[in-house]
Amino acid sequence: MTVELVDKMDTQTPYEASLAESLKQGGAFQTSEPGWLTQLREAGLKRFDVLGFPNRRHEAWKQIDLRSVQTTAYVPFDGTVAGALTPQDIDNHLIEDSKETRLVFINGYFQPSFSVTTHLPDGVVISDLKTAWEENPKWVRHYWELIGADGSEAEKEMDAFAALNWAHFTNGPFVYVPEGVHLKTPVQMLFYTEGTSDTPKAAYHRGLFIAEPNAKLRLFIQYVGQSNQHEYLNNQVFDLWAEHGAEIHYTYVQNEGERSGSFATTRAYLDTESKVALSTIALNGGLSRHNVIVQLAGEKAECILNGLSVLKGKSQTYNHTEIHHRVPECHSYQLYKGVLDDESCNEFDGTIIVHRDAQKTDSVQLNKNLLLSEEAQVFTRPQLKIEADDVKCSHGATVGELSEEELFYLISRGLNPKVAQCVLTFGFAEEVIQNIPQLGIQAYVNQLVLSNLGQTKNPLTCFAHCETCPTSHSVKLPHF
Numbered sequence: 001m002t003v004e005l006v007d008k009m010d011t012q013t014p015y016e017a018s019l020a021e022s023l024k025q026g027g028a029f030q031t032s033e034p035g036w037l038t039q040l041r042e043a044g045l046k047r048f049d050v051l052g053f054p055n056r057r058h059e060a061w062k063q064i065d066l067r068s069v070q071t072t073a074y075v076p077f078d079g080t081v082a083g084a085l086t087p088q089d090i091d092n093h094l095i096e097d098s099k100e101t102r103l104v105f106i107n108g109y110f111q112p113s114f115s116v117t118t119h120l121p122d123g124v125v126i127s128d129l130k131t132a133w134e135e136n137p138k139w140v141r142h143y144w145e146l147i148g149a150d151g152s153e154a155e156k157e158m159d160a161f162a163a164l165n166w167a168h169f170t171n172g173p174f175v176y177v178p179e180g181v182h183l184k185t186p187v188q189m190l191f192y193t194e195g196t197s198d199t200p201k202a203a204y205h206r207g208l209f210i211a212e213p214n215a216k217l218r219l220f221i222q223y224v225g226q227s228n229q230h231e232y233l234n235n236q237v238f239d240l241w242a243e244h245g246a247e248i249h250y251t252y253v254q255n256e257g258e259r260s261g262s263f264a265t266t267r268a269y270l271d272t273e274s275k276v277a278l279s280t281i282a283l284n285g286g287l288s289r290h291n292v293i294v295q296l297a298g299e300k301a302e303c304i305l306n307g308l309s310v311l312k313g314k315s316q317t318y319n320h321t322e323i324h325h326r327v328p329e330c331h332s333y334q335l336y337k338g339v340l341d342d343e344s345c346n347e348f349d350g351t352i353i354v355h356r357d358a359q360k361t362d363s364v365q366l367n368k369n370l371l372l373s374e375e376a377q378v379f380t381r382p383q384l385k386i387e388a389d390d391v392k393c394s395h396g397a398t399v400g401e402l403s404e405e406e407l408f409y410l411i412s413r414g415l416n417p418k419v420a421q422c423v424l425t426f427g428f429a430e431e432v433i434q435n436i437p438q439l440g441i442q443a444y445v446n447q448l449v450l451s452n453l454g455q456t457k458n459p460l461t462c463f464a465h466c467e468t469c470p471t472s473h474s475v476k477l478p479h480f
Contacts, residue, residue, distance in 0.1 A: 003203055013053070014073035019164070022076055027170050028204065036141060037133065041205050044166020051132035051160045063347050063379050064318055069261055074233050090192060093224050097440035098188035101445045103173050105191045108203030110171050122180035126187055129206060132174035135394065139176050141239055143210060159291060161263040169206040170475065172236070177215040179243075186218035186438050187475075188248075193225045193232050193256065200231040207238040211246035211274075218249045220441050223320065225256030225285070233261040239268065242274035244298065249437050252314040254290075255283040255448060258313060270330075272298030274359070279352040279436050281445055282317040283452050289318040293355035294328040296323070296358075307336035308432040310452045311344035312375075321350040325358040325388075332362075337432050338455070339367040339425060340376035347379040352393060354386040361388060365395035370402065370428050375424075422459035426450065 008291035023029075029041060053070055054061040090104060103126065110128040133140040135274040173189045193207065213216045223234060234256070242248050254262055262285060268276045280290055294303045309317045323332045338346040347365040370380045382395035398442060402424050410420035428447055436442040451456065 001360045008277070013070040015070050016053075018073040018075055022168070028077070028170050033135065034133065034141070036144070040144065041167045042306060047314050048160055048163040048167065050162060051158075053160050058370070060320055061348055064316075066301045068287065069233065072200050072231060072233075074169075074200045074231075077107040077109065077201045077203050079107065081106050081111075083196065086102050087114070088202070089226070090190065093187060093190055093192070093222060095186075095220065095440050097438065098186050098220065101183075102129065102188040102190065103187050104271050105171070105173075105189070105205065106192055107192075107201070108170055108205065117430075121178075121181050121183065122134075122184060123179060125174065125176040127174050129172045129174045129208060130170075130175075132208070138258075139210065140174070140208060143208060146241075159257045159265060161235055162265045162291070163287075165206060165235050168235070169237070171202040172205040172207040172238075173209075173221075174207065175209045175217065175219065177211050177217045180308070181212075181213045181214040182216040183218065186220050186441060188220045188222070191223045191234065191236075191411070193223070193234065198230065200233070202233040202235065205234070205236040207236070208241075209238065209248065209250075211239045211243060213243045213271075214245040215243070216247045218438055218441075220251045220253075222253040223256055223262065225260050230257070231259045231262075232257070235263050237265045238267070240269065240276060241269045242268065242276050242301075244271045245273050246271070247275045248277070249306050251281070251413050251436055251438075251441050251445070252290075253281045253283070253445065253448065254285055254287075254288055254317075256285040258284070258315075260286045260288075260372070262286075262287070262290075263338075265291040265293070268292075268294045268303065270294070270296050270298060270301035270303060273300045274298060275302045275304075277304040277306070277435070277437070279306040279432065280308075281432075281448070282307075282311065282315075282319075283448055284313075285317070287366070289315045289320065292319070292321045294307070294321075294323045294326050294332070296332065296416055297327060299327050299329050301327075301330045301350070303330075305334040305336070306342045306432045306435045306436070307334075307348070308429055308449070309336075309338040309346045310429060310449050310454065311338070311346060312341040314343050316345040318347040319349065321348075323350075323352050323363065325352070325354045325361045325363065326357045327357060330358065330360070330361060331422070332364070334365040334367075334434075335432060336367045338367075338378060339372065339429050340369065340378065340383070341372040343373070343375045344381075345377040347381075348397070349379075350395075351383040351385060352395070354384075354388050354391055354393065356387040358388050359390040361393065362392040363391070363393045365393075367397040369397075369399045370425065371399065372402075372425070419459055422455055425453060426459050427456065429453075451470070
């Protein structure tokens with residue numbers, strides 16, 4: 001890493017000044033890294049120097065106020081873990097289905113003592129990314145060459161936070177499933193942030209997930225924040241590769257502290273007749289944005305995106321999706337829902353792009369939102385950009401409150417008013433949760449969502465008079 005590159009960094013904001021100081025001290029650059037990785041880091045740094053932080057003049061960022069991020073001097077985590085952290089603190093966030101296939105990262109650093117990868121089928125590799133490029137460089141380099149190991153992909157990067165990730169990431173998860181192998185147990189990746197320091201800290205993760213032809217893979221990624229008292233930021237970029245006939249199911253949960261910042265990019269590349277299903281769940285947190293970018297590059301590929309934001313307090317979540325239909329006869333389906341209470345804010349900004357040669361495209365895009373408070377805000381912008389003429393594409397969006405007619409119907413059938421309210425609220429969210437294929441992950445997410453709604457059990461199976469399960473929101477019930 002040369003001083004010349006560091007000096008080109010714009011240091012007008014405290015965050016940029018902190019980044020420049022980190023790079024002067026070496027940052028994430030390591031002398032032991034291969035040259036092609038250093039090229040990517042340098043290209044990402046140059047690209048950020050060109051882009052700078054986005055502002056409200058950028059159409060895709062017009063609703064987001066980034067001043068709180070830019071004016072905070074985030075310092076990279078140094079890998080230390082508080083002595084008070086116990087195995088039980090980690091176990092509380094792990095699912096039984098992944099007891100033999102799990103990777104744990106704390107404060108941005110891989111934790112072998114909390115991670116388990118045993119009884120794997122022949123050829124399957126589950127490890128941290130640093131170990132992967134040291135022990136299995138052919139896989140990492142091959143797939144990163146496809147996105148520009150010479151720096152070309154980083155030089156084309158349009159998102160400033162993703163460009164920063166190229167330069168600053170320290171580690172992340174790596175999963176490789178060889179041709180024809182079906183990995184039956186889901187791979188869980190837990191990113192646990194303590195945020196116990198008075199100094200704002202930042203973690204940068206990068207992940208690579210590969211399913212070779214006719215392979216099957218299930219992934220469960222969860223970001224958890226322990227503290228609401230300290231500021232921290234997570235910046236993560238994950239790439240998914242589904243080769244011919246492969247299938248990847250991907251569940252991403254954000255459940256962080258009130259003073260957290262989270263900027264995530266998930267990119268999926270689909271070959272012929274492959275399938276990728278992504279479910280993204282946003283719960284607690286401060287300011288978060290998640291970019292999901294899908295490239296349907298092989299004929300008859302299929303992509304399913306499900307999103308659910310259940311927010312309260314002053315949480316802000318911004319979902320940005322792009323689905324590129326590049327070849328004929330591909331299918332995509334999007335369903336994003338939001339349940340908003342208090343002063344929370346949620347945005348859906350989704351674009352379906354049908355390129356000139358992508359005839360017989362079939363694509364659906366839906367965004368639905370339920371407001372539980374007069375102070376909650378929703379921004380929704382579904383879009384279609386179509387260059388082909390033989391396609392079937394649709395999009396739509398709704399924003400509303402609980403229906404008094406539906407409440408009246410349930411109450412008139414004997415349900416307690418509180419139970420009726422919970423049934424409609426959770427039932428609205430459950431449509432997305434049920435699309436998660438792995439039952440263990442589905443049950444875990446169910447409980448997280450119920451907790452965020454102030455409910456202790458599933459109201460769809462609760463027919464008693466409700467006296468012990470107060471809801472976190474107050475909706476005006478109809479008077480009869």
